[in-house]
Amino acid sequence: MSDKPLEIDFSIDRFRKGDRDEFRWIYNKYYDALYIFVYRIVKKETEAEDILSDSFIKLWRLRERFDSLDKIRNSLYLICKNASIDHLRHVQKELKALNWLEKPENDIENRNEKITAEVLAELAKKIELLPDKCQKIVKLIYYNNLSTAEVAIQMGISNQNVLNQKARAIQILRSSIQK
Amino acid sequence: MSDNLSHIDKIARLIIKHHEGTINEQESHELTEWCDMSECNRLLFEKLSALNFIQDEIKDLPDISALKNERWEKVITVIEAEESPAPQAVTKQRLPIRYFAAATVLLIASSIWFFAKEKTYTTPPISQAPSSYKDIAPGGNKAILTLANGSSIIIENERNGIIAHQDSARVEKKREGQLVYTVQDHTNPRIYKPSSLEKTYEDPTVYSRESPPPNKMAYNILTIPKGGQFQVILSDGSKVWLNNASSLRYPVTFSGDQREVELIEGEAYFEITPKVHQPFKVKLGKMSVGVLGTSFNISAYANENRIQTTLLTGGVRVFLDSTQTVLKPGEQAQVTREGLKKIKLNYAQGAVAWKNGIFHFEKADIRTVMEALARWYDLDVVYEGAVTEDQQFDGEFPRNQYLSHAINILEDHDLHLRLEGRKIIVRTNR
DSSP states (O other), rough: OOOGGGGGGHHHHHHTTTTTTHHHHHHHHHHHHHHHHHHHHOOHHHHHHHHHHHHHHHHHHHHGGGSSHHHHHHHHHHHHHHHHHHHHHHTTTOOOOGGGGGGOTTTTTHHHHHHHHHHHHHHHHHHHHOHHHHHHHHHIIIISSSOOOHHHHHTTOOOOHHHHHHHHHHHHHHHHHHH | HHHHHHHHHHHHHHHHHHHTTTTOOOHHHHHHHHHOOOHHHHHHHHHHHOHHHHHHHHOOOOOOOOOHHHHHHHHHHHHHHHHHHHHHTTTSSSOOOGHHHHHHHHHHHHHHHHHHHHHOSSSOOGGGGGOOOSSOOOOOOOOOEEESSOOOOEGGSOOOOOEEEEEEEEEEEEEEEEHHHHHHOTTTTOOOOOOOOOOOOOOOOTTTSSSSOOOOOEEEEEEEEEEEEEHHHHHTEEEEEESSSSSEEEEEOSSSSSSEEEEEEEEEEEEEEOOOOEEEEEEETTTEESSOOOOOEEEEESSSEEEEEEEEEEEHHHHEEEEEEEEEEEEEEEEETTEEEEOSSGGGGGGGGGGGTTEEEEEEHHHHHHHHHHHHTOOOOOOOEEOOOOOOEEEEESSSSSSHHHHHHHHHHTTTEEEEETTEOOOOOO
16 A cells, blocks of 8 residues: 555556566555455465465456556455355355355445455554564564563563564554655 | 545555554544444444454464465466466476366366377467367376475476475375375484475475474375375375375374374275384264274265275274274275264275276266266266166276276266266266
């Protein structure tokens, strides 16, 4: 996600003509959120990866049909969703638990799932961008719910050091958002 | 449509800013307005701004950026395969498990050109392949190995030799159709770095970085597609022959007080190395087979409504829930919806005829026969008209023949079979 118009470094014409760099650009741009979108449905890493790969391959096969990046992205969401539904049916899981799947594409819950995926992808990416030590501390604090003191013990550093790293992480997270 | 996406992006951006505390007044106002628009919006916002929701969701995620790059290679491989004019070149690549189906089609397509000589194509149009062939080649030695880290290797594309290192075991393709696990020296687990590993997607340091985790066993899965068969020799020397459309999960080395593998689906023949203090167990859903050292066959295809365990030598104990039965050589345990029962076979060898390259049918109905063909020749079976269960087939014919051979035999038995691509249409004469 960026405030800049998305099309800025991307040429739909080149993509349609089969330029793999443009394809890679699309892949890199949309992979994370789509992955989370699919993962939240199928709940299995390998399956989610397979669905994503298949979906991008499908997109490539159909590339000549698209005249805008928005259509590409919408199609990716749709292809991924349908593949996820197929997967659930295949493993004979009840779709009921995820009843939004059966609703039309423009349904509000569909939209909500996409917003959720985009938000999670962005947050996950920001945490991954932190320097190693910072990242480890953030993960221990936020994912594992450890206290400052527990993190300090686990990492063998002082309480103050943990607090400093945490402050630094927050600062980096913020500045990356403002960019 | 595009309104929808820019809306999604905008709301996502506002929520992130809110979450990180960088939202400004105007944006905050926008977000509040959006939340006030509907209950649904407000609930979503509350969910996504709750730290514990974010934590729960993110902490289980794999490293997406790493797998994204890793997967890109595979995507490109598939695309190149599709766009390459020479389909044979394709199958040299390692493909992820799900693309195997596509690769098989290509492989078959290329062999079909050879046999459909009356039609000549300068550049074979791959998409038209299914409608142009007249006969279907038999299955062969095919298998996909899924390593402990989740990456996959298509074994028939590998040259003979060591194809992977898993934990403290070496995985070697000894000859066509055989995979061998050997426990290697613990003190120096990674002496090899064969060139064939360079293009795999596993991180070779994964298991060597630390000394092998004692209580976490590394598992591999060997998956045999339709039209495939394979033999694996496990690290304890036990041999397992896997029939078409089957899948076996096993630890790369056995530790603890028992050896346990799981037949995820399909059919397998086991020859188990006796180890008195470490019994061998095959798990299969609710059923399990416990053995000391013996040879037996398990057939468990989902579309055949029974699991058959046939004992050839030694002794096994078959467990189902709280019931169990002991088999003697020549006996078969059948697990059906009704439960577990034991029968005595006249010809137990029939159960493992597949391993010796023979289709063997005994009082088999048409569905059983057709399913067996479908698994070996990779077909979809369609029945036209009423299919009677009362017509029974007895007999044997070789597996290494083209499909037409089997069709000819069955047509002598009052059946009409028609092939459309990979679909075989069955019509009875009655």
